[in-house]
Amino acid sequence: xxxxxxxxxxxxxxxxxxxxxxxxxxxxxxxxxxxxxxxxxxxxxxxxxxxxxxxxxxxxxxxxxxxxxxxxxxxxxx
Numbered sequence: 001x002x003x004x005x006x007x008x009x010x011x012x013x014x015x016x017x018x019x020x021x022x023x024x025x026x027x028x029x030x031x032x033x034x035x036x037x038x039x040x041x042x043x044x045x046x047x048x049x050x051x052x053x054x055x056x057x058x059x060x061x062x063x064x065x066x067x068x069x070x071x072x073x074x075x076x077x078x
Contacts, residue, residue, distance in 0.1 A: 004038050004046060011035045030063075032071040040077045 017029040038046055050073060054060055060069055 004036070004042055004049070006036065009037050027067055029068045030070075032069070034071065034073040036073060036075050037078050038075045042077075043075060046073065046075055 012035070013033045015031045016027050018025055019028045020026075021028065036046070050071070053071065054064070063069065
């Protein structure tokens with residue numbers, strides 16, 4: 001992720017909502033909270049990566065328009 005090592009360094013908590021839509025249970029919302037340790041001074045790189053996340057994530061592209069998705073990140077500097 002833009003020169004930020006995510007191997008063994010990126011974790012996520014994921015929550016979702018299921019609702020009945022037209023008589024069928026559907027996943028309606030997914031919320032993702034990422035946690036990542038980044039090098040000092042790298043927050044701007046992380047913010048730029050997050051800004052383009054939706055366009056580059058194949059999973060999101062698969063559900064875009066069908067499931068409301070949101071994501072955020074907590075980044076600690078090392």
